[in-house]
Amino acid sequence: MKMSKSVYKVRPNDYWRIGEHENWFEEMAVKGLYLKKLGKMFATFEKGEPKQMKYRIDISIDRKIPDNQLEMYAESGWEYVTRDKFFYVFSSPVELNAPELHTDSAEQSFTIKKLNQKLMRNAIFTVMATMLIIGMLTAIWFLDGTPIYVLIEGWAIQQTILAAFIGYTAYTSLRATVSIRALRKNLMEGKPINRHATWNKRDRLRSTFVVVFTIVIGLSAVFPIVQLVKMKTETLPEENGNLPIVRLADIERNPDLIREEAEYMNDGVDWANRYSTNWGPFAPVQYDTDEIGIVSGKEWSDGSGQYSPSVHTKVYQLTIPAMADRLITDLVKWHWFDENKEDYVEMNHPNLDRLIVYEDAEMKKVFAAKGKGVIFVRYHGNANVQSIVDEIERKIMLISGSKNLSEKESN
Structure with a gap:
């Protein structure tokens, strides 16, 4: 027994353009491809001998066309092929000279009313949903004026891609509503559907774009999965490893500095002394750390209690080095609270592409970039800011070049 072969074609995107679809199906039949199924992005055809066929699309808002109506169409020479949403496709060989499914255009217009x-209700809903989502995403990206920081962190990438998809859905819903309304108006005026309308190259390119865009949407779903796989949080080891993070002991340089017993443990992690790793398409290597210690017998200079310095570090190895400068600017905005702007001082450094320093009593913040590497350090303690800069200069060399940190560790 000879098996039939299925062929998949990118289908015209505008599902509501009835005449164009009918003509496309007929053109495929002349090439020996007979419609079998309509999917979201592809139409499935079965190969056979080239033949002239007629295709007609009937509309039913109901879940299914009644069996008696299907039988009536079959008796007239029309075989049911497949459906897509509210559109039911029928075919008939040209030589049968089957009568039209609808001979009265005005009467046919009533089948389109529902x-x-x-479609009007759907369009209103999708447009309102799109406006709401755009409003929320705008707040995420631009409310704090740190779009590059948001991009690097990867919080909103998938949501933005999905919003673009929903926006495109709203656009197509509006187009469908307008087109179906115009079609109904023409039918009411006695103007039949144009069965000879053809798809031009622009239409096919648009359909291909929709397929590619949908694939991108699907791939975007991988982002949070990769982030979950890459994301981990562990207690920071007391010994200094080969990680590009600035350690408290390296800043303090005090042999009496010790780690106090953990006050808050969760899932086996000391959250006062922890490091987290993360991933993003624009920063595949990311570290976020907190560390706190105490120096026995030493108090804060204002007499407020035992001296307990702490450090918080953010580390990024970027995919695109040119983004480092803007990321530094956004990091300053993100970590800039009620301080005076003039206190954030841009400094020249022979071994760093950019360096910004903030210092106020025990609080110091340092923002640095070199090549693909960006490091932010917020330190609370008595050590001078130069010791922080020195450590950043040393650590940033691990991530500033072309190799990923994981590659360097394996070499």
């Missing part, structure tokens, strides 16, 4: 109303 569809027009449904």
Whole structure:
């Protein structure tokens, strides 16, 4: 027994353009491809001998066309092929000279009335949802004026891609509503559907774009999965490893500095002394650390209690080095609270591409960039800011070049 072969074609994207679809199906039949199924992005055809066929699309807002109506169409020479949403496709060989499914255009317009109303409701809903989502995403990206920081952190990438998809859905819903309304108006005026309308190259390119865009949407779903796999949080080891993070002991340089017993443990992690790793498409290597210690017998200079310095570090190895400068600017904005702007001082450094320093009593913040590497350090303690800069200069060499940190560790 000879097996039939299925062929997949990128289908016209505008599902509501009835005449164009009918003509496309007929062109495929002349090439020996007979429609079998309509999917979201592809139409499935079965190969056979080239033949002239007629295809007609009927509209039903109901879940299924009644069996008696299907039998009536079959008796007239029309075989049911497949459906897509509210559109039912029928075929008939040209030599049968089957009568049209609808001979009265004005009467046919009434079959479209319910569809027009449904599409209108869908369009209103999707447009409102799109506006709401755009408003929320705008706040995420631009409320704090730190779009590059948001991009690097990867919080909103998937949501933005999905919002673009929903926006495109709203656009197509509006186009469908307008087109179906215009079609109904023409039918009411006695103007039949144009069965000879053809798809031009622009339409096919647009359909291909939709396929590619949908694939991108699917791939975007991988982002949070990769982030979950890469994301981990562990207690920071007391010994200094080969990680590009600034350690408290290296800043303090005091042999009496010790780690106090953990006050808050969760899932086996000392959250006062922890390091977290993360991943993003624009920063595949990311570290976020906290560390705190005490120096026995030493108090804060204002007499407020035992001296307990702490350090917080953010580390990024970027995919695109040119983003480092803007990331530094956004990091300053993100970590800039009620301090005076003039206290954030840009400094020249022979071994760093950019360096910004903030110092106020025990609080110091340092923002540095070199090549692909960006490091932010917030330190609370009595050590001078130069010791922080020196450590950043040493650590940033691990991530500033072309190799990923994981590659360096394996070499």
